[in-house]
Amino acid sequence: MRHPPEDFAELRAEHEALIQFLYLAPVGLVQADADGAIGMINPIAAQLLMPLSRDGGLDNLLTLLQDVAPELRHLCARYERPAGKICDGLHLHLHAGGNARKQPQILSLTLLKLDAGRLMAVLEDVTLQVRRERQLRQNEAWLNAILTGIADYALVGLDAQGAIAAWNPSIARVTGHGEDAVGRPYSIFYPPDGMTPEHLLDRLREAGRDGWSLDEGRRVRADGSAFWGSALIAPLPEREPPGGAAPEGPAYCLILRDISEQRGASEQRRQEAFADHLTGLANRRAFFEAAGRELERSGALARPTAVIAFDADHFKAINDSHGHPAGDAVLRHLAGMLLNTFREVDVVARVGGEEFAVLLPSTGLAQAALVAERLRGAVAAQAAEVDGVRIACTVSAGVACLDDGDGGIDLLLKRADQALYAAKRGGRNRVECWRPALAGAPVHQSEGNEGAEHVA
Numbered sequence: 001m002r003h004p005p006e007d008f009a010e011l012r013a014e015h016e017a018l019i020q021f022l023y024l025a026p027v028g029l030v031q032a033d034a035d036g037a038i039g040m041i042n043p044i045a046a047q048l049l050m051p052l053s054r055d056g057g058l059d060n061l062l063t064l065l066q067d068v069a070p071e072l073r074h075l076c077a078r079y080e081r082p083a084g085k086i087c088d089g090l091h092l093h094l095h096a097g098g099n100a101r102k103q104p105q106i107l108s109l110t111l112l113k114l115d116a117g118r119l120m121a122v123l124e125d126v127t128l129q130v131r132r133e134r135q136l137r138q139n140e141a142w143l144n145a146i147l148t149g150i151a152d153y154a155l156v157g158l159d160a161q162g163a164i165a166a167w168n169p170s171i172a173r174v175t176g177h178g179e180d181a182v183g184r185p186y187s188i189f190y191p192p193d194g195m196t197p198e199h200l201l202d203r204l205r206e207a208g209r210d211g212w213s214l215d216e217g218r219r220v221r222a223d224g225s226a227f228w229g230s231a232l233i234a235p236l237p238e239r240e241p242p243g244g245a246a247p248e249g250p251a252y253c254l255i256l257r258d259i260s261e262q263r264g265a266s267e268q269r270r271q272e273a274f275a276d277h278l279t280g281l282a283n284r285r286a287f288f289e290a291a292g293r294e295l296e297r298s299g300a301l302a303r304p305t306a307v308i309a310f311d312a313d314h315f316k317a318i319n320d321s322h323g324h325p326a327g328d329a330v331l332r333h334l335a336g337m338l339l340n341t342f343r344e345v346d347v348v349a350r351v352g353g354e355e356f357a358v359l360l361p362s363t364g365l366a367q368a369a370l371v372a373e374r375l376r377g378a379v380a381a382q383a384a385e386v387d388g389v390r391i392a393c394t395v396s397a398g399v400a401c402l403d404d405g406d407g408g409i410d411l412l413l414k415r416a417d418q419a420l421y422a423a424k425r426g427g428r429n430r431v432e433c434w435r436p437a438l439a440g441a442p443v444h445q446s447e448g449n450e451g452a453e454h455v456a
């Protein structure tokens, strides 16, 4: 049989351990008597309840909560069982004082009756959790409204890599794709060659960073027919399943709209500002804007970007022999050949009188040189037909590449022009790649190219 003082010491130790536990608990804990008088309160609970105190004290739990949960005193009084949960996860909205723009803080309260004379309150700040749940419900309502109410939207869930996560009828309505689209990248809605795998990820990254990413352009349906579409990508809030497993469900939502009808006037304005009037290619301004955007992105996700500068050889002689209008027709002929040679994702522009530039995203020097050579050969082999007269023409090309966008489009175009100068010096109708030995070389400068901003 034990001696009573030993029992007492053990009890004390247990009590200390319990107090220690209460103090260290990651939630707010308050022990009170049946009338709410506080016997023990841990630091988190004190912090959470302090804004409710009128006199700076934390004496009575039910008095502290009477403004935000007036029914609580009544609930306690009516609770007849000897022990149990009086309330479970009751939400208490703490008002943000006079500041109407600030969101109220939300506490969750679970109140336990331990025995006839003791209550235990468990308090947690659930403000963020509640806001997130509300946002999820709003998103769902919003997406549902789009899915059921509006006919020209396709709503596509994407996984973290941009693959289509699930099929729904709106996808078929706008694009004609069936369930076999699931698991394929969302670039299937873009023309072949219209988007590189890096661009696909760029847009997801942009959406994650800015909250959304929007682009507009030519899109294709499953049957190959084209339409003018806008594509908005937005990140979806993560749904974390219980048990800490990886987040479930789509990571992004893509809203694809067919805006062919609305396009008209805005496209005409865009054409006027960004298209070259003679050839219909991108103009110098469009080239620099697109190149600036591409190089900024290529720096973030390191990858090479190439530029090819093309210049028609002895073009003055063509003008002189056949007349200026025939010269114009030859330039249109060259523009057509450029468009046939390059991918949809490449930016093909007329940047000077008889000088063209092509920006090739995610392309290294050797690959760009191959395409440049292919174009050079095709131009040399196929004379332009102008009013029944065949006009032979050749082009010289300079190729340059940056691995990470460092130096920007000015440096890239300057190097391509230095290589082009070397090609002209080397006898024309040839392709030269930039190399460090050309760093101090002059750039190719066409006569009558006043509008061009060559970097010497």
Ligand SMILES: Nc1nc2c(ncn2[C@@H]2O[C@H](COP(=O)(O)OP(=O)(O)OP(=O)(O)O)[C@@H](O)[C@H]2O)c(=O)[nH]1
Binding pocket: 278, 311, 312, 313, 314, 315, 316, 317, 319, 323, 324, 325, 326, 327, 328, 331, 352, 353, 354, 424, 428, 445, 446, 447, 448
């Ligand atoms: N038809 C026509 N000619 C143009 C246009 N823009 C520039 N040119 C002409 O292109 C010619 C360019 O001449 P140069 O810079 O001497 O170059 P090139 O004769 O092609 O000689 P290399 O480039 O050295 O092979 C000039 O005669 C310009 O008038 C245009 O829009 N239409």
